[in-house]
Structure formats: C-alpha cells, structure tokens
Amino acid sequence: ARGDRKGRGGGKGKKRRSGCACLVVVAVFGGGLAGVGYFGYHYYQNRFGSAPDYAGDGSGQVTVEIGKGAGGYEIGQKLKALGVVKSVDAFVSAQQENPQGKRIQAGAYLLRKGMSAASAVELMLDPKSQNNVVVAPGNRNATVYASIDKQLGLSKGTTSGVAKKDYKSLGLPSWANSNKDIKDPLEGFLWPATYPAAKGMKPESVLKGMVKQASSNYAAMGLAEKAKSLKLADPLQVVTVASLVEAEGKTHDDYRKMAEVVYNRLKSTNTETNQLLQFDSTFNYLKGQSNIHISESEINSNKDPYNTYTQRGLPPGPIGNPGVDALKATLNPTSDGWMYFVATDGHSKTEFAKTNADFEKLKEKFNDSSGN
Structure with a gap:
C-alpha cells in the first residue's frame, strides 16, 4: 500500500485499468461525499441551526x-x-x-x-x-369545593359529593376522622397553597394533591408528638385548635394568645368558663355563616357538637384549613394567663383579658364601637 513494490513482477507489459473499475471508484467516492454531506448538514443543524418549531398561535x-x-x-x-x-x-x-x-x-x-x-x-x-385553585389560610372546605367546581366547569356540589363519598381514598393520615360527629372528614386537610385545576381534570385528583400536602406538612411538624406535650388527645385536636386560632385571630401575636386562651379554657381547673370555649367561629361553622352578631338565645338553644357555647371542650374536628402561622402559634402559645378576647372594633382589632372583670370592659368597648 506504500508503493514500494515497483521492483516485483518484472514483466514489460502493464495491465490497463478498465473503464468499469474507474466508474466504480468514482461512484463509491461520490457516494461517500454524499453521505458526508448529509450527515454534516444535520450535524450543523443540530449544533447551529434553529430548532424545529411551529408557526402561529395553534x-x-x-x-x-x-x-x-x-x-x-x-x-x-x-x-x-x-x-x-x-x-x-x-x-x-x-x-x-x-x-x-x-x-x-x-x-x-x-x-x-x-x-x-x-x-x-x-x-x-x-x-x-393559568387554571389553578387557591386555598387561603382559614378557608373552609365548602369554599374550596365551590372553587374546584368552578375551575373544572362542574355543576355545583360535584366536588363536595366526591369528598363526602370518597374521603377514605384521598390519602388522609391514619389519625384523621377520629370522631363520628365530624361534619367533613377533609376539613383541615386541604393545605393552603395553589393547586392545578383545569377542565378535564377530576375533582378527586385535585383533592388528593391538597390532602397530600397537608399530610406531608403535618408529619414534618411532628403533630403526633406535639399533641402529647400540649395535653391533647391526638394530632387531629392540634389541627382543630389551629383552625380555631386561624378563625379568631388576625396577627401572629393574636394567634399565640388565642392558642393560650384555648388551652387555658380546656383545663379541668378552669372555673371561669367551666371548660366552655365559647367561640363564635364554631357556631358560625355549623351554621355555614360568618356573623359576628349572634343573639344569646339563638346560640344557647343550639346543642350541636360544634357549638362551644353549649358543649364543653373542643369541637369534633377542625372548622377550616389553618395556615403555617396559626399552626406554629398553636405549637408555641404564650403563657401569660389569657382567658378572654374580644374584637373590640368588630373587625380587625382583638384585645385580650385575664379576668372576667377586664373582659366586661372589653365588651363595653365593642358595644360602643358597634353602636349597641
């Protein structure tokens, strides 16, 4: 192959190259060039050319x-x-x-x-x-269900029906739904966040995502261990307290004091309210309303398990979906002796009291601000 065989085969006659052989060489050489050109072109396109793309808005x-x-x-x-x-x-x-x-x-x-x-x-x-459902801290499940129906283009009550029928298959932790009087087993387990919800999706898939987030976050917070240290029966009661704190408080400082009020009223030594929480939020929940002006006759005549004016201790389950701030406050309450609170301006300003006498003064401020 190196051209060093010219001294061999010493005859005078030289073989002629046939035209056919030349054509084969040219054909092979030409095919090689074509192959190199083809692959080279695509290599260039892949490395330096624009990527394949559609035109227009679809x-x-x-x-x-x-x-x-x-x-x-x-x-x-x-x-x-x-x-x-x-x-x-x-x-x-x-x-x-x-x-x-x-x-x-x-x-x-x-x-x-x-x-x-x-x-x-x-x-x-x-x-x-963007087709999403936002669960805000404190939202009740009824509000979330309605939002899911709207986003998925479903008839009113569809998601609520799915939740009621299929709650056991949606990923709740083992300690959820531990009370037969619970109105909605998913209450407190639709974690506040933003979730995908577009036409074509199933309501159960949206709910599963919310429950999964709640279960994961509650596990990370160690609610099972924290329940014992707070002298609560189970993690569900921790979530229940947090939902009360979320519903009644406005600021992080409020939340911590509100949590202490709950714990102090639950004590067997509580002679101020005799273990009655007396939270308007629980009565509003069972009535499906949000009303700050409730008559004593109406509230005292209702014996529903969620009415903390007539039933001692915590309600059977959460009354909403607490956010991180309310949960942290529930796990880290103040220890100042707070027993009472009043939204003295009827809306955003909550004041706390340690004695019934101070509580009565706060009620007078509320009455003055509301014109009663």
Missing part, C-alpha cells in the same frame, strides 16, 4: 399540568409530548429569550396544539391561561 385546547420545580427542559418535554410545541429546544430557547420566561410556575395551563414556542411561553405567562 388551535384547539390542551390542559397541561406543570409540577413544582420543573425547569424549562422538563416543561418543554411535556409540551412536545402533548403536541403543543414541535421541539423541546424551541421551547427552551423561547423561554430564555423572553425576559419573563423564568416566571413560569407550577400549575395547570390551558394551551393550544401546534403553537410556536414563543406563543406558548407568552400564553403560559398570561394569568388567563
């Missing part, structure tokens, strides 16, 4: 659920799989080029098929495309 509707912590590449993969964008690279590039691109968050989005990547990014940044 058509139809596609519900896309983006998980917490998902980055551009993961989002792009999901969008491509659903036919929203043509390639992952096109979406990642469009997200990087959009100044607000990194603000795309977890949630459910209503997009279209065959969209340009840039259009997909813009639509995901538009609040109108």
Whole structure:
C-alpha cells in the first residue's frame, strides 16, 4: 500500500485499468461525499441551526399540568409530548429569550396544539391561561369545593359529593376522622397553597394533591408528638385548635394568645368558663355563616357538637384549613394567663383579658364601637 513494490513482477507489459473499475471508484467516492454531506448538514443543524418549531398561535385546547420545580427542559418535554410545541429546544430557547420566561410556575395551563414556542411561553405567562385553585389560610372546605367546581366547569356540589363519598381514598393520615360527629372528614386537610385545576381534570385528583400536602406538612411538624406535650388527645385536636386560632385571630401575636386562651379554657381547673370555649367561629361553622352578631338565645338553644357555647371542650374536628402561622402559634402559645378576647372594633382589632372583670370592659368597648 506504500508503493514500494515497483521492483516485483518484472514483466514489460502493464495491465490497463478498465473503464468499469474507474466508474466504480468514482461512484463509491461520490457516494461517500454524499453521505458526508448529509450527515454534516444535520450535524450543523443540530449544533447551529434553529430548532424545529411551529408557526402561529395553534388551535384547539390542551390542559397541561406543570409540577413544582420543573425547569424549562422538563416543561418543554411535556409540551412536545402533548403536541403543543414541535421541539423541546424551541421551547427552551423561547423561554430564555423572553425576559419573563423564568416566571413560569407550577400549575395547570390551558394551551393550544401546534403553537410556536414563543406563543406558548407568552400564553403560559398570561394569568388567563393559568387554571389553578387557591386555598387561603382559614378557608373552609365548602369554599374550596365551590372553587374546584368552578375551575373544572362542574355543576355545583360535584366536588363536595366526591369528598363526602370518597374521603377514605384521598390519602388522609391514619389519625384523621377520629370522631363520628365530624361534619367533613377533609376539613383541615386541604393545605393552603395553589393547586392545578383545569377542565378535564377530576375533582378527586385535585383533592388528593391538597390532602397530600397537608399530610406531608403535618408529619414534618411532628403533630403526633406535639399533641402529647400540649395535653391533647391526638394530632387531629392540634389541627382543630389551629383552625380555631386561624378563625379568631388576625396577627401572629393574636394567634399565640388565642392558642393560650384555648388551652387555658380546656383545663379541668378552669372555673371561669367551666371548660366552655365559647367561640363564635364554631357556631358560625355549623351554621355555614360568618356573623359576628349572634343573639344569646339563638346560640344557647343550639346543642350541636360544634357549638362551644353549649358543649364543653373542643369541637369534633377542625372548622377550616389553618395556615403555617396559626399552626406554629398553636405549637408555641404564650403563657401569660389569657382567658378572654374580644374584637373590640368588630373587625380587625382583638384585645385580650385575664379576668372576667377586664373582659366586661372589653365588651363595653365593642358595644360602643358597634353602636349597641
């Protein structure tokens, strides 16, 4: 192969190269060039060319659920799989080029098929495309159920019916629903946060996400151990106290004092109210209302287990979904001897008292502010 055989085979005659052989060489050489050109072109496109992309705003509707912590590449993969964008690279590039691109968050989005990547990014940044349900601290389940129905385009009462029928399969911790008088087993277990909820999704899947978050957070807080140190029967009572604190308080300082009021009134040594909590919020819960002006005759004639004016101790279960602040206060109450409280301005200002005499003075302030 190195051309050093010219002294061998010493005959004078030389073999002629056939035309056919030359043609084969040319054909092979030409085919090689074509192959190199083909692969070279695609290598260049992959490395330096623009990624495959659709044009325009697309058509139809596609519900896309983006998980917490998902980055551009993961989002792009999901969008491509659903036919929203043509390639992952096109979406990642469009997200990087959009100044607000990194603000795309977890949630459910209503997009279209065959969209340009840039259009997909813009639509995901538009609040109108974001289909979520927000559970605010203190929200009762009835409010959350109604929001889910609205977001999923379901008839009124659908989610409430699912919750009532299928609550055992939604992921509640083993210590939940420990009282036969509980009105809603999921009350207190729809963790305050933002959740995906778009047409096409099932209400049970939305509820499962909320319950999962609650169970996870309650486990992280160690409610089982904390219940013992607070002299409560079980973790459910911790959540119940937190729901009362959330419903009655306004600030973190309020929450801690409110928690102490609950614990002091639950004591067997309480001769001030004889273990009656006397919280308006529990009566309002059982009536499905929010009313600060309740007549004594109305409240004293009602013997419902949730009426803490006529029934001693805690209500059977939570009266709402407490937030982190209320839960932390419940686990770390003040120890100043607070026994009473009054929203003296009838709305946002809560004042506390240690004796009945001081409590009566706060009631006078409330009456003066409300014109009674």
